[in-house]
Amino acid sequence: MKTLIRNGRVICPASNHDAVSDVLIEDGRIVGVGSGFSASGATVIDASGLIVAPGFIDIHVHLREPGFEHAETIETGTRAAAAGGFTTVCCMPNTKPVNDSAMVTSYIVETASRVSPVRVCPIGAITKGSEGEELASIGSMADAGAVAISDDGRPVMNSRVMRRAMEIARALNLPVIDHCEDLNLTAGGDMHECVDSVNLGLRPIPSASEDVMVARDIILAELTGARFHVAHISTKNSVAMVGYAKQRGLRVTAEATPHHIALHTGHMKPYDSNYKMKPPLRCSTDVEAVLGGIASGAIDCLATDHAPHAGDDKMQEFEKCPFGITGLETAVGVSLEVLVHSGRISLTKLIAMLTCEPARVIGWKGGQARGALTPGYLGDVTVFHPEYPWTFDVAKSLSKSRNSPFSGRTFHGGPIMTIVGGEEKWRAPGF
């Protein structure tokens, strides 16, 4: 099977390519970028006036299956991913049961292979049940397809357990992704500690709860030689520490979410749970520091932390509502607005943060290599428009959940076509 994508402006940051060209995909893999490819026997896609990029990769999503199918399923979550321009998503292990064994990992891989339009790579738990005590079956999960380990949402508090996990992860060459939060410092908090949290009478989550764990994990990464990846970085000090760790040559990487760069505490509607997530929206100084970290390279990639929750769960007293918002369908629109249209980074750099950079964080090799339009790589392509105006209507979201603070917001530029293994999986209405 052949697919020829013609006349688009092809931008592949990994190979420094930026020119109007064609992309040929055959038998699910990239054949090459250039011109003069024969169209005979190929499905031809006209991308005139559009940007053609390697398929976007989101290394931090929650698909909720197994266990929380009322909020999202692998099928609905990955359909939302395709509509957001993502061709690969990595799903966190906080399902029910927790993905702490090869059995659950295989269940996710097999279900995804039947129902998902995009590629799904599970992230295994660090500890059994993500309870922070006994290590999970990390090697078996890796054999079954897990690409990283994390106890996202229920971070490992015991530093000795984290050290052992990093030692094992290093031997298996898996990154350790940590949701850096000292739960004792957070102490059941609901909102970033600031004047607003004090005024609204909401229990505070201090920036320090993130900072102390980022510091600990960097020290443990140095001790063990492991690859340590900071999930959803949100504070000034954390960004500075990751930058310092990189200067010292440690294998430390970090991701930022679109909502943590687009919104700060001043944007919150009081007691509206569509603004409640972990880490919480921080103050404008932290947001500025995260943006600075993106520009400087301290932060490697973007990731959505897509966290669907059923309407009933989010329609409660603020302190009772679960943490998290959806993000797959708005990620590209938000990132273009905050990073590119504002002039903070180039379009090429944004594409890198959605393609070759997350690919490097995970480290896909050989037949699994992705994130660039290199011959032999997986034939995944995202076609997007950098400017056309569209308005996000959460009621029309392909996700099963509706918890987004971006509903009604107009963006300029967004995904047009999502191509996985040479097959068109999604196309924007009207294109």
Add this chain to the structure above:
Amino acid sequence: MGKGLLGIEPLERPEIEQMLERAREFQYHGSGPLPKLNVCSGRLVVNMFFENSTRTRSSFEIAAKRLGADTLSITAAGSSVSKGESLVDTLNTLVAMHPSAIVMRHAASGAPHFLSRHLMTPIINAGDGTHEHPTQALLDARTILDRLGKLDGLRVAIIGDIAHSRVARSNIHLLSKFGADLVLCGPPPLLPPQMASITNGVTLEYDIRKAVKDADVVMMLRVQLERIHEPAIPAGEYFRFYGLRLEHLELAKPHAIVMHPGPINRGREISSDVADSQRSMILNQVENGVAVRMAVLEKVLLQ
């Protein structure tokens, strides 16, 4: 959508002045039984208390009755909430019975604000978590006015567990709008530094003697043990360093008054001789509670 009373912070000074003035007219100075007015007859007020309360609930009930409104009081223990119903569902059930207003107390900050976005019925906040308790601030202001004749330019010390106090927040917002000088005082874990920035005219003090110095009003707060998951300061140290005693009052202005929203813990945040002294306004506050809540209910019910 009907307008209730969710908090003091969003109010303008004239709205507050109007309610305080109306409350003065509702004050009762006679000796016989309380006269009953019928200005709100035919209106139904539902008191929905998801948290225990004696004085606020009975005060709202008496206020509604004196205005001639019908009242229905529900406490969480006897309600469908204890059977696992969600807050929105419980309130929707009540709204289907067409009350004119819902008076609500809830342990979660912002619970009435969240509900007001989904319900048409006006909600009067009778205390939400650690956020606001607007009628308490109004009755405190009424009490200060009765005794000292003005609010602007006064030096008011608020002492105790500021972090967990909705009374403190509502009072800070109200008094600041009137140009009072506010000094907040308490043990550091119960007095977050950000408190100094929530509005104008607020300073923080960790020494009770400095806080009460030259004060016109000393407001004591209850130590809210039920909201503190870990002791911020050993119990024995609390009274020693932050309990109000007669010796402290000597540092305040000669006419200074002492207030407490109740219930008081004698020997924990206030000594008995202060609580029972001539300067103590504790019972005046309770009495003004009815007048102020009449003014609030009348405003909401007759809008």
